[in-house]
Amino acid sequence: MDTPPSSTLFPSLLLISLLCCLPLLLHGDDDSLLYQICGDAGNYTANSTYESNLHQLLASLPSVASVSEGFSTARTGKTPDQVWGLTLCRGDINATDCHTCLDGASYVILQLCPYDKAAVIWYDFCLLGYSNQNFISDFFDNSEQVFMRNAQNITGERFPGYTQNTTIMNFFNQVVNTLLSHVADSAASNSNSGKLFATGELTITNGFPTIYGLVQCAPDMSGPECRQCLQVLIGEMINWFDGQQGGRILGFWCNLRYEVYTFYYGNPTIGLSSVAPGTCPGLLLNGLEIAVKRLSAHSGQGLVEFKNEIQLIAKLQHRNLVRLLDQTRGATLDWQKRFTIVDGIAQGLLYLHKHSRLRIIHRDLKASNILLDSELNPKISDFGLARIFGSNESQANTNRVVGTYFGVLLLEIVSGKRNAGFHQYGNHLNLLGYAWEVWKGGKWSELIDPSLDGRSKTYEVVRCIHVALMCVQENAADRPTMSNVIAMLSSDSKGLPDPKQPAYFNVRIKDEAELVSDFIVHISENEITFTGPQGR
Numbered sequence: 001m002d003t004p005p006s007s008t009l010f011p012s013l014l015l016i017s018l019l020c021c022l023p024l025l026l027h028g029d030d031d032s033l034l035y036q037i038c039g040d041a042g043n044y045t046a047n048s049t050y051e052s053n054l055h056q057l058l059a060s061l062p063s064v065a066s067v068s069e070g071f072s073t074a075r076t077g078k079t080p081d082q083v084w085g086l087t088l089c090r091g092d093i094n095a096t097d098c099h100t101c102l103d104g105a106s107y108v109i110l111q112l113c114p115y116d117k118a119a120v121i122w123y124d125f126c127l128l129g130y131s132n133q134n135f136i137s138d139f140f141d142n143s144e145q146v147f148m149r150n151a152q153n154i155t156g157e158r159f160p161g162y163t164q165n166t167t168i169m170n171f172f173n174q175v176v177n178t179l180l181s182h183v184a185d186s187a188a189s190n191s192n193s194g195k196l197f198a199t200g201e202l203t204i205t206n207g208f209p210t211i212y213g214l215v216q217c218a219p220d221m222s223g224p225e226c227r228q229c230l231q232v233l234i235g236e237m238i239n240w241f242d243g244q245q246g247g248r249i250l251g252f253w254c255n256l257r258y259e260v261y262t263f264y265y266g267n268p269t270i271g272l273s274s275v276a277p278g279t280c281p282g283l284l285l286n287g288l289e290i291a292v293k294r295l296s297a298h299s300g301q302g303l304v305e306f307k308n309e310i311q312l313i314a315k316l317q318h319r320n321l322v323r324l325l326d327q328t329r330g331a332t333l334d335w336q337k338r339f340t341i342v343d344g345i346a347q348g349l350l351y352l353h354k355h356s357r358l359r360i361i362h363r364d365l366k367a368s369n370i371l372l373d374s375e376l377n378p379k380i381s382d383f384g385l386a387r388i389f390g391s392n393e394s395q396a397n398t399n400r401v402v403g404t405y406f407g408v409l410l411l412e413i414v415s416g417k418r419n420a421g422f423h424q425y426g427n428h429l430n431l432l433g434y435a436w437e438v439w440k441g442g443k444w445s446e447l448i449d450p451s452l453d454g455r456s457k458t459y460e461v462v463r464c465i466h467v468a469l470m471c472v473q474e475n476a477a478d479r480p481t482m483s484n485v486i487a488m489l490s491s492d493s494k495g496l497p498d499p500k501q502p503a504y505f506n507v508r509i510k511d512e513a514e515l516v517s518d519f520i521v522h523i524s525e526n527e528i529t530f531t532g533p534q535g536r
Contacts, residue, residue, distance in 0.1 A: 032124050034250060035146045036109060039118030041132055050117065050132070053077035057085045057130060058110070062102035066095040069194040070126075071219045073136045085130040086252075091197025091216050092265040093125050101125035120144055122250045129252060147236075150246030150259065158209045158245065158260050169243040175202055175274050176241075176258050179213045180234050184256075186269050187215045188227035195219055196226045198269040201262075205274070209260040212268070217254040229254035235364060239419060239430065335452055337376050338413050339460055343489060344378040345370060349406065350482040352380075365405045367412055406485070407471025407502075411435050414464050416449030432472060436502055439469060463489060469499035 044050040053076040065072040070089030077083055087105075089098035105121050105128040113119035120129035129135075129144075154172050179202040187198035196217035203210050217226035233249045233256050241247035248257035257263070333341075345365075352360040371379040408419050411431050419431040438446045444465050467488045473479050478500065480488060488496055 033108065034122040034124060034148070036112050036119065036121040037144060037146075038113035038116045039120075039131065041116070041118040043115040044117055045115070049077065049081040050083065051115075053081055053083045054130065057083050058106035058128075061085050061087045061128065062099050062106060065089060065102055065126075066099035069219055070095075070098045073220075075134075075136075080132075083130055083132060084134050084136055085128070086136060086218075087126065087128045088216070088218055089126045090124070090264075091195045092199065092214075097125055102128055120252065122146060127250070127252070135252075144252045145233075146250040147240045148248045148250070149241050149244045152245045153243050154245060159207075172243060173238060173241075175204065176211060176213070177234060177237065178202070178274075179211055179272060180215060180230075180237075180256055180258060182270055182272060183213045184215050184227055184230040184234065187217060187230070188223040190223075196221060196223070199264045199266070200270040200272065201268045202272040202274060211258060211260055212262055212264070213256070213258040214264050215254070215256045221253065226254060230256060242418070333376070335457060335460070339457075339464070341370070341372070341376065341378045342410060342413055342464060343486070345380065345406070345409070346482060346486050346489065348378065348380045350486060353482050365409060367409060367418075370409075406482075407468040408432055410464055410468035410471070411447070414449065414461060414468070415447050416451060432502055435465065436469065439465060439499070463491075463496075466496050466499065469502060470496065472502040473500055474502065475500075 044054070057074055057076045060076075061072050061074060064074065065087045066089075070091065070093070071087065073084070073086045075082060075084045087102050089101060093101075101123050105123055105126060109119050109121045109128060109130075112121070118129075118131035118133070120127065154168060159168075179200055183198045183200040186200070187196050190196055190198065196219055197215070199212070199214045201210055201212050215230050217229055221229070229251070233251065233254060236249065237247065240249075246257070246259035246261075249255060349365070365380070369381050371381050373379060408431070412419060415431060415435075417431055435447055438444055444462060447465060448461055467480070467485055470478070470480055470488070471485065
């Protein structure tokens with residue numbers, strides 16, 4: 001499918017990182033302005049036919065939407081002065097609030113984007129967009145996205161007794177994903193109700209706060225189209241909201257949000273429950289019930305305190321006191337096993353891209369979708385987002401299979417760290433940015449997982465980092481195909497071209513003092529569209 005005209009109307013990707021002391025966007029009035037994008041489709045002149053058509057369109061959209069389930073599309077005028085418009089109100093508000101929000105949006109957007117032929121504006125209650133190009137029927141172009149996150153991590157008064165550690169973060173990310181996936185299923189199943197909208201709550205034991213979620217799609221999408229649109233957003237969350245108390249992704253055709261407080265009206269569409277992790281229960285092969293406590297690398301409990309606890313428990317014995325059975329250090333994958341896993345993943349992708357009967361682009365390659373068998377051989381799984389292509393087709397605008405996420409996965413295997421979470425990488429937002437910095441500075445050894453403890457083969461590690469950075473190049477023509485990747489992994493790194501700055505290189509995070517008075521806004525130079533899937 002060719003890239004739709006609307007994908008060039010607006011900058012494609014924005015990230016806003018918020019502190020709790022900035023209440024306007026996450027805790028302000030329900031009709032508060034969230035963000036606007038002024039397009040680059042050109043300008044119209046004052047008193048022109050286009051301006052007259054635009055004003056006529058904006059005057060009609062609020063009234064139509066308020067009596068039609070909060071959604072409306074329209075066009076006015078004739079080419080070359082034709083204007084297309086779209087509005088969508090949040091599914092839990094009434095017609096009056098919908099009309100009020102859109103009426104205000106139609107006025108404010110002209111003030112914020114004067115004389116722009118294309119623009120979109122998001123409020124908490126509604127969105128409104130218009131363009132001189134027909135974008136209305138392309139449901140798969142959800143490329144105009146705003147990522148907004150609650151800058152509070154999962155600590156503080158809402159998480160009494162919990163510290164910011166890997167176990168808790170992984171659990172929180174998992175239950176958020178579970179909640180939004182169920183809510184997305186519920187919304188997509190409402191395609192006959194006039195609203196593709198749903199809310200949900202997930203109640204958790206052991207003092208963990210309840211998590212609330214909301215998803216919505218444009219009502220003229222089909223159920224499967226809505227679910228696919230939302231699934232892409234859910235898959236992106238881990239890269240932006242790792243361990244954050246709340247986050248939202250505002251798209252043109254679908255959007256989602258989660259928080260640890262109620263932010264929607266009415267009763268939730270679905271309710272779920274879960275048990276918070278603490279000291280984990282277990283069962284030995286002999287039937288003995290045990291409890292396992294693990295010290296995380298990011299735990300608030302230090303190693304000294306942990307050793308002290310073990311020593312005390314070991315010396316005490318009483319029927320009403322817990323008894324220490326044993327202590328052990330978790331096993332790690334040595335370098336040879338990791339390199340074998342890397343090669344196996346590459347071989348699997350090459351088969352999908354070139355040698356299988358059907359050419360398949362996976363589109364959701366990540367660590368959690370790589371399963372290991374009893375001999376630690378990698379198995380690529382989860383083909384829910386995969387696409388089948390013709391023999392001479394691999395993406396919308398090229399005839400070869402390329403992609404970026406294999407490179408990110410490769411960096412994760414080398415470093416033993418996840419891509420998301422700036423708290424792990426000092427003043428860097430993600431692993432990709434950190435890897436580029438240390439590579440550029442000749443300090444690539446700082447990227448290696450410390451648990452390898454010098455037992456890795458230096459030339460293989462350097463080669464893997466080099467290939468990973470080649471796979472995440474901004475220009476698709478600079479990225480190697482999977483057949484080239486396999487050849488590179490088995491060749492001398494000195495013969496490889498030097499990588500350039502990776503795509504989406506947003507690595508700097510401001511200090512809290514700077515964030516109080518400013519937002520972090522990143523506009524990608526790449527146009528992001530889900531109509532042109534690429535091999536990753």
